[in-house]
Amino acid sequence: MVPLSWFLLVSAGLFSIGLFGVLARRNAIAILMGIELMLNAVNLNLLAFWRYRTPELIAGQAFAVIVFAVAAAEVAVGLALVISVYRRRQTVVADEIDMLKF
Amino acid sequence: MTIETLIWLIPLPPLLAFFLIVLFTNRSKGLSHWIAIGSAFLSWAGSMFVFFRAVTTEHLGEHPFASAISWFPTGETWFKIGVQIDPLSAVTLFFVAWTILMIFIYSVGYHNYWQPKGDHDLPGLPPHGATVIDAHGRSHRVPSVEPMYSRFFAFIGLFAFGMYLLVVTDNLLTLFVGWEIMGLCSYLLIGFWYGKPSARAAMIKAFITTRVGDMFMLLGIAYLYSVTGTLNYVEIFRNEEVMHHLATTPAGFLGFSVAGLIGLLLFLGAVGKSAQWPLHVWLPDAMEGPTPVSAMIHAATMVSAGVYMSVRVYPLLSAGAEHGHITQTMAVIAFIGAFTALFSATIAVAQNDIKRVLAYSTISQLGYMFAALGIGAYVAAAFHLVTHAFFKALLFLGSGSVIHGMEHGVLHTGEHIDPQNMFNMGGLRKKMPITFWTFLIGGLALAGFPLVTAGFWSKDMILAEAFGTSSWGVLIALSLAALLTAFYTMRQITLTFLGKPRTEAAHHAVESRWTMTAPLVVLAIFAVSAGWAGIEEGFPILGGLIPNWIHEFVGETLLEHPETLPFSFIPLAISLTVALGGLLLGWMVYRNVREVAADPLEKPLGVVYRILKNKYYFDEFYDWAFVRPSTWLAETFVSLWTDRMVIDGFLHWVAHVTSIIGVFFRTYIDKLIVNGFGDLVGESVKRFGRAIRIIQTGRIQQYMVSALVMVAVLSAIFYYLVVLTP
Numbered sequence: 001m002v003p004l005s006w007f008l009l010v011s012a013g014l015f016s017i018g019l020f021g022v023l024a025r026r027n028a029i030a031i032l033m034g035i036e037l038m039l040n041a042v043n044l045n046l047l048a049f050w051r052y053r054t055p056e057l058i059a060g061q062a063f064a065v066i067v068f069a070v071a072a073a074e075v076a077v078g079l080a081l082v083i084s085v086y087r088r089r090q091t092v093v094a095d096e097i098d099m100l101k102f
Numbered sequence: 103m104t105i106e107t108l109i110w111l112i113p114l115p116p117l118l119a120f121f122l123i124v125l126f127t128n129r130s131k132g133l134s135h136w137i138a139i140g141s142a143f144l145s146w147a148g149s150m151f152v153f154f155r156a157v158t159t160e161h162l163g164e165h166p167f168a169s170a171i172s173w174f175p176t177g178e179t180w181f182k183i184g185v186q187i188d189p190l191s192a193v194t195l196f197f198v199a200w201t202i203l204m205i206f207i208y209s210v211g212y213h214n215y216w217q218p219k220g221d222h223d224l225p226g227l228p229p230h231g232a233t234v235i236d237a238h239g240r241s242h243r244v245p246s247v248e249p250m251y252s253r254f255f256a257f258i259g260l261f262a263f264g265m266y267l268l269v270v271t272d273n274l275l276t277l278f279v280g281w282e283i284m285g286l287c288s289y290l291l292i293g294f295w296y297g298k299p300s301a302r303a304a305m306i307k308a309f310i311t312t313r314v315g316d317m318f319m320l321l322g323i324a325y326l327y328s329v330t331g332t333l334n335y336v337e338i339f340r341n342e343e344v345m346h347h348l349a350t351t352p353a354g355f356l357g358f359s360v361a362g363l364i365g366l367l368l369f370l371g372a373v374g375k376s377a378q379w380p381l382h383v384w385l386p387d388a389m390e391g392p393t394p395v396s397a398m399i400h401a402a403t404m405v406s407a408g409v410y411m412s413v414r415v416y417p418l419l420s421a422g423a424e425h426g427h428i429t430q431t432m433a434v435i436a437f438i439g440a441f442t443a444l445f446s447a448t449i450a451v452a453q454n455d456i457k458r459v460l461a462y463s464t465i466s467q468l469g470y471m472f473a474a475l476g477i478g479a480y481v482a483a484a485f486h487l488v489t490h491a492f493f494k495a496l497l498f499l500g501s502g503s504v505i506h507g508m509e510h511g512v513l514h515t516g517e518h519i520d521p522q523n524m525f526n527m528g529g530l531r532k533k534m535p536i537t538f539w540t541f542l543i544g545g546l547a548l549a550g551f552p553l554v555t556a557g558f559w560s561k562d563m564i565l566a567e568a569f570g571t572s573s574w575g576v577l578i579a580l581s582l583a584a585l586l587t588a589f590y591t592m593r594q595i596t597l598t599f600l601g602k603p604r605t606e607a608a609h610h611a612v613e614s615r616w617t618m619t620a621p622l623v624v625l626a627i628f629a630v631s632a633g634w635a636g637i638e639e640g641f642p643i644l645g646g647l648i649p650n651w652i653h654e655f656v657g658e659t660l661l662e663h664p665e666t667l668p669f670s671f672i673p674l675a676i677s678l679t680v681a682l683g684g685l686l687l688g689w690m691v692y693r694n695v696r697e698v699a700a701d702p703l704e705k706p707l708g709v710v711y712r713i714l715k716n717k718y719y720f721d722e723f724y725d726w727a728f729v730r731p732s733t734w735l736a737e738t739f740v741s742l743w744t745d746r747m748v749i750d751g752f753l754h755w756v757a758h759v760t761s762i763i764g765v766f767f768r769t770y771i772d773k774l775i776v777n778g779f780g781d782l783v784g785e786s787v788k789r790f791g792r793a794i795r796i797i798q799t800g801r802i803q804q805y806m807v808s809a810l811v812m813v814a815v816l817s818a819i820f821y822y823l824v825v826l827t828p
Contacts, residue, residue: 023807031803098800 007048014041028082028092032075039071105155106169109185112148112195113266115141116202119259123252134252135210138259142206145266149199156192163188163658168272168336186272186335190484190659193652194269194410197491200628201402202262204621208499209258209394211617212506213248220246226297231513243513245506254294258398261287265403269410274323274333277411281319281375284404285312291399292391304387311384315374322367326418329360339417340661349422361421362431368415369435376408376468379442383721385465389457393502396457401464401494409471409487416480417660426571428478436476440579443469445718447586451593452703452714455522456501459594463548464494466583470564473576479567480664485636485652486564489556492632493547496625500541503614503622504598507534511607519605524594525695529603533611538599540622545595547629549588550681553644556633562677563636569676570667581676588684596692604697640669 014037021034043064050060086092119141127133156162170184187195218232223246232246248254261284268280293305327333329351330344338344348361355363372378377385377400388400399405412419412435423429428436443466450462467490474483507530508521519526531538547557561584568577603609613619636652639645650666657663691702704711713719797808 019810023803023810094803095801097802100798101800102795102798 004048004052007052008045011041011045011048014038014044026093026095028085028094028097029079031094032078032082035078036071036075039067039074043067105152105167105187106185108148109152109167109187109270110169112145112152112270113263115144116259116262116266120256120263123256123259128252128256131215131247131251134255135206135215138255139203139206139210141259142203142262145262146199146203149195149266152187153192153196153199156187156189157655161658162192162655163660164340166191166336170272170334181275182273182334183276184272185270187270188335188659189655189657190410190413191269193484193488193656194406195266197488197628198265198269198403198406201491201495201625202265202398204625205394205398205402205495205499206255206258206262208397208502208618208621209254209392211615212392212394212502213251213254214245215247215251215617216615217245217247220249223249224297225249226295228295228298243516245509245513250294254291254392254394257287257290257294258394261291261399261404265407268407272335274326274335274415277414278319278323281371281407281411282316284399284407285309285316285375288312288388288395288399288404291395292388294391294395298390300387301390304384304390308384308388311381312374315371315381318367319371319374322364322371325360325367326364329364335414339415342661345417345421345661348418356430358430359422361418362429365415365419365421365429365431366434369412369419369431372408372412372472373438374408375411376405376472377465378408378438378469378472379445380720382442382446382465383717383724386458386461386717389455389461393457393498393505396461397495397498397502400461401498402491405464405468406487406491409468409475409483412472412475413480413484413487416475419475420478423478428476432476432478434476436473436573436576439469439472439474439476440576440583441469442466443473443583444579444586445469447583447590449714449717450590451586452701452707452711454524454701455520456504456524456527456594456598457498457522459524459590460494460497460501463497463587463590466587467494467548470561470580470583473580474564474567477568477571477573477576478664479564479571480660481636481653481656482560482563482567484656486560488652489547489560489629489632492625493544493555493557493629496540496544496622496629497548499618499622499625500537500544503534503537503618504530504541504611506614506618507537507611508607510612511605511610514610515606517605517607519607521607524597525701526605527598527603527608528601528605528695529599529608530611531599533603533608534599534613536613536619536622540619540626541599542595543626543629545591546685547633549591549685550584550677551685552678552681554630556629556631558677558681559633559636562674563638565673565677566638566670567667569670569673577673577676581680584677585680585684588681589688592685592688593692596689597695600689601693601695604695638669639666641674645669 018034018037018039018041021037022031025031025034046060046064046067050057050064054060082092085097089097091097116138119137122137123134127137152167156167159165159167166186166188168184168186170182172180173183174181214229218234220229220232223229223232229246229248231243233241233243235241264280264283264287266280267283268277271277271280289305289309292308293301295301296305323333326338329348330338332338345361348364349359351360352358353360353363358366374381377383385400385405389396391399419431419435420429423432446462446465446469450459450466453459453462467486471483471486471490474486504527505521508527511517512519512521543555547555550558550561552558565577565580565584568580603611634648636650637644637648639650653664653666695702701711707714716722799805
């Protein structure tokens with residue numbers, strides 16, 4: 001088996017890339033993609049720790065499945081929101097959606 | 103019931119009448135006068151019983167009917183008040199009871215009880231008359247009933263209480279209480295028709311003038327109390343040691359002894375109350391009141407109270423004098439009495455109002471009484487007091503009857519004349535016979551017509567005493583006054599009753615009702631017979647037939663019974679000459695006055711007449727000397743200068759300073775500091791907020807970046823604090 005740290009490094013890397021995407025991308029859809037990446041990185045991390053620490057328990061797998069489900073739901077809602085915003089504002093650039101400004 | 107209990111009860115019925123009328127029966131005229139007359143009758147009955155018991159008791163002076171109760175505590179002992187009937191108060195009670203009852207009955211008719219209500223009569227003004235339409239459709243104006251009828255009876259009830267109280271009491275304090283109650287009622291009754299400005303002025307004048315006297319009297323009472331510790335008559339006046347002590351202690355004022363000074367102070371109270379010079383000015387003006395008031399208060403009772411009180415305190419006045427000599431105080435009293443007698447007799451000669459003549463006559467006769475007292479003629483003064491009350495009340499009531507008759511005529515004819523002016527009268531002898539005959543009897547009594555009138559006997563006694571004690575000044579003054587008295591009395595009778603009516607109103611005068619003429623008859627009987635109680639022993643023919651009862655009885659009141667002077671023909675001759683001569687002169691001068699002419703004396707006397715008519719300008723003098731300065735003091739000095747300028751000025755200054763301080767506080771502290779602070783807080787929050795809110799860009803990526811940075815910082819801190827340090 002490969003050492004655990006390899007998995008953790010990969011997930012950390014994925015997470016950072018996702019974070020970068022969230023913070024630096026203009027398009028709202030791209031931000032959502034970045035969020036997806038971060039969720040998947042988290043999943044990877046979770047499963048790595050499960051497999052290498054407590055493989056006998058099912059809790060790790062269950063937790064990962066739930067994260068999948070939540071991610072899916074969240075993407076659906078997020079996309080719906082973006083479409084709704086686009087219909088209103090004719091734009092999906094995150095910087096231009098600043099109605100909560102002072 | 104003992105005699106003492108009865109004496110206590112005598113003053114009470116009129117007081118009860120006052121309260122009943124004021125509280126309950128004010129609306130009902132009939133009920134009010136029945137209550138008043140009933141009460142006067144009860145007091146009269148009690149007084150008569152007490153009088154008859156008194157005259158049949160031996161040595162009443164030494165053992166008067168007396169009863170006292172403790173009133174208020176004074177240190178170790180109590181101040182006691184009570185009643186006492188000795189000879190002096192017995193005879194006073196007699197005439198007071200009769201005159202009060204007669205005047206109460208008279209008032210029913212005087213205030214026109216049976217007449218209709220007036221056309222436009224208002225309470226506060228004299229009634230003006232009512233219009234009646236008779237069977238033929240003709241309208242007549244007739245006298246109308248007094249709107250304030252019950253109020254009158256209430257007031258005279260209170261007055262009667264005051265007078266009875268004064269007479270039956272046994273000490274100077276309750277005497278003073280009765281004195282003041284009568285002063286109040288006099289005030290209320292003079293201004294009975296308070297709608298008339300002249301009545302209002304007269305009531306104030308009466309009260310203030312008598313107040314001057316009362317002030318001195320109160321000083322005298324206080325002085326007496328402080329020296330002797332009591333105000334009871336028996337304890338002071340019949341107590342040899344007390345009187346000796348008072349007579350021999352000098353008072354430190356102009357050489358008077360304590361007794362003399364107290365006597366002088368008390369006499370000054372009598373000067374005010376009995377309208378002697380110089381406090382005589384209120385009595386003529388008091389004629390503004392209804393005639394029963396003038397008769398009762400200002401002729402028979404209240405003004406007599408001054409004489410009664412002076413006679414009562416005679417032991418004080420005469421203390422320290424040997425037989426045949428008089429004290430300083432008595433000299434003062436004799437002077438004032440004699441002077442007033444002559445002074446007001448001269449004024450009476452030139453008065454045209456029927457009541458004014460009688461008012462000055464009253465002042466003059468009271469002067470007689472004081473002159474008598476001043477020369478030591480104790481019994482004569484008391485005797486004249488009694489007889490004068492009867493005939494003066496008679497004269498005033500008679501004048502009221504005359505005025506009534508004239509008013510009837512005035513209303514009938516519609517003339518606008520003064521019904522009280524004697525020059526508008528004349529010939530009333532035929533129109534008002536009962537009034538005429540009773541008035542004549544009263545007038546002759548006043549003038550001192552010999553033998554058959556009471557005035558003769560009492561006046562003769564005074565003149566005889568003046569002659570006997572060689573008081574020549576008093577004798578001359580009183581004789582001249584007697585001459586003038588007879589003169590103006592006959593003047594009055596001639597102008598009013600004799601000759602022919604001078605105006606239409608006099609022509610239409612009618613006799614008054616029985617309630618008015620019956621008291622006149624009763625009083626006339628007394629005016630004739632009262633004098634026979636005091637016939638001197640040495641008098642030719644009649645003397646000795648009846649003992650000089652007055653001298654025997656009243657003289658007992660003093661510790662030392664006064665001695666009788668030997669009879670002399672000279673004062674009798676003087677008395678007869680002046681009386682008969684004055685009457686004849688008066689008739690002769692005035693019998694031919696026709697129409698409404700001028701007084702026949704006006705031209706011959708010239709300036710003198712004008713001075714007499716204007717009462718020696720005393721009213722004007724007092725106005726200049728006392729009234730104007732007092733008004734100035736009140737209006738200018740106190741009200742304007744002290745009150746408005748000084749006191750209000752100070753207050754306004756304080757307010758001004760306060761407002762300056764207030765403005766300062768507002769501008770520099772309130773607005774700048776307090777408001778400034780409040781504004782500062784708010785403004786700084788606003789500015790801070792405005793500065794900070796820039797971070798809220800609405801751009802979520804920036805929010806997330808800052809969140810990330812914050813997490814990093816916080817973890818560093820956390821790491822440093824928790825992991826590295828402990």
